[in-house]
Amino acid sequence: MEKFAGFRVPQTIFYGRHSFVNVGREAALRGKKVLIISDKVMDQLGYVSECRQFLQEHGVHSAVYLGVSSEPTDSYVSESLEMLEKENCDVIVSLGGGSCIDTAKAIAVLSTNGGSIGDYMGNGRIAGVEAVPHIAIPTTAGTGSEATDVTVITNTSNDVKMMIKQPAFMPDVAIADPMLTISSPKSVTAATGVDALSHAVEAYLSKKAHPMTDTIALSAMELIVDNLSPSYHNGENLDAREAMSLGAMQAGMAFANASVCLVHGMSRPIGALFPVPHGYSNAMLLPAVLEFSKENCVDRLADLGRIFEKDNRNLTNEEYAGIAVTSVKKLCTELGIPNLKGWGIDGDAFRNAVGKMTEDAFMSGSPANNPRVPTREELEALYLSCYDYQFSAGEKVK
Template identity: 70%
Template sequence: MQDYAVFRTPETINYGRNAFGKIGVEAAVRGNKAVIISDKIMEKLGYVSECRDLLRKEQIESAVYLGVESEPTDRFVEEALQLLQDEQCDVVISLGGGSCIDTAKAIAVIATNGGHIEEYMGLKRIATSPPLPHIAIPTTAGTGSEATDATIITNTSNDVKMMIKQPAFMPNVAIVDPLLSVSSPKSVTAATGVDALSHAIEAYISRKSQPMTDMLALSSMEKIVRSLKKAYEDGENIQAREEMSLGSLQAGMAFTNASVCLVHGMSRPIGALFHVPHGFSNAMLLPAVLEFSKEHCVERLADLGRFFNPHSGVSDKAVAEIAVESVKQLCLELNIPNLEGWGINHTEFQQVISKMAEDAIASGSPDNNPRIPTKQEIEKLYQTCYSYQFSSQKSVSN
């Protein structure tokens, strides 16, 4: 651990069943008119209209941007920012998955600091003015973006997925209501759940981990291991949904302060070039990257392994192996596809492996990994992950 550590969170977190009902109260103390950043699925489910009704009860008017589709791009940011300015909104509300939240983070900062979102990449431009108040409401249990000071936006001019991290991007308020995640289809529950697990694992094995993040990462891993399959198999299991929502929130708080590692560094280029949603691309990579890293973080992976097999009394090395095999088995049971199974063309994939490895290294995340890879090792991992088999011959039963 470094000599000292910094720990950042939203100033207010409302979590638990029916927390969504607090949106009007939280908005009313921060502004007069809100822009809601969401998508057409949230509108169809009725969440957008419910949000507007809750705001009206507190005399808060609202405008709505529903243009977010899949992974967020600089185009979404420009469109949403224009709406915010045209409607003279002074509060930003994100309602949806990580793409909605990340888009909202960007416009909240740019609205008061100016410029274009790509200028904030690599700290080339620093947000010096306070952003507009941002209230983040996740509807999936996965990204943890409601509790992070980073946004991931694809630059459409060069197909680079920009990871932009500054304190100004932290939402002021997180409202985490597990009842909103009940509508998530099985595939989204699976992908976002493994995404949250990867956040917790990478925060725990990161070279930048600290006692505060360790506490949250361990709690998150325990909840996700216990509840993800239950939520996947029965979307109406509210207790499982509750544990997943809280586990995702804890993982978000952990990784925004401890940083992510190799999985995320390799995941972003896949999303940018092949438009694979972030949760799926993380899930596709996680088992193989853990195999690559395990000899350099045996004790920490053993802690994960004991959540899967709490009765194991064998050595840390053996339980670390159980952790890797259990993650593989979990991905298999959740029907996570490999890159080939997703439909990515093999020839096209081969042609961009070198660029993806370069972009992964440029993100900085691989340098936090317990085993820091070379460019050639990352290229080999991409090759491995393309047709990776999650099935395991080893028993990992509890």
């Protein structure tokens, strides 16, 4: 390494079956009243009431915000922050997917540092005051947000997904209990799983990767490649679910410290303009972006190929890199990942938005971390190619 690197993770991490029970004790160490940030689905599944019971057992009171119903927006942030202050809560528990966790991260910082969440975009404002204690509990094996200092919030005034990264946004405690992921439908398991794979792969390919992130990214890739299909085909497979929860969290740790690349740079603008959840848009883009980037990262992409193809060790790095791209395409096909057209996005609307999406992607900074940094013309062409990209056919992306 030519310069030093940093590595940040939550203060405390619990993972494994039934680790959810730790929420009460950890909350009691940090305050007296919790605001639970969740959604109506988690409430209907009984996870919210279970959480409140664990808290009550340790003498911790709680209030609940269930307003998160889509990708996180500044509106959710404002509403939940108002409830946090009205209920005099001194601890936050996020329970759900990445949208719930990212919303909680935002209000944890705003409560003590002030301003609006948009002020923190591009480090326009730095959170210098310690955030409200935050315990993050994912119910999908996907975003890894429980272990990152990143929050992604949509600015509803200009339709831009703001990726904000500062140490203050890191949760204090992460609890990854695979038992909470069993309820995930097959489609969610698929999309969030490929999302987690994209985190691990991009962390490994990133120009900001370093030895600590490499080690964890490789572990995450292997856990996800080996266990995503079993989790998808049999949601009751606890061994696979547990491996996926660990892999997704490791992938989050890796990309939070190495940064993401072109997939995420392209994905966020899509989600800001069209109703595509983040996990799905990442999954839709990953095969085409890997194909586009391959010539500039053959050796590293070959390591992913070796994870997919464990039985044959006599191939060249170029051949293994090709296997990596082909295997990701096959995985997306197996998991029923649609392309953007298949999702239902209108073709004319998408083409008309390509200019704005390209500009927003570059403004995010993520494409600059990619092994192959596209020109504006290349990025526009890649967006258009991804619209009706055929995973099974494996068409070549120039």
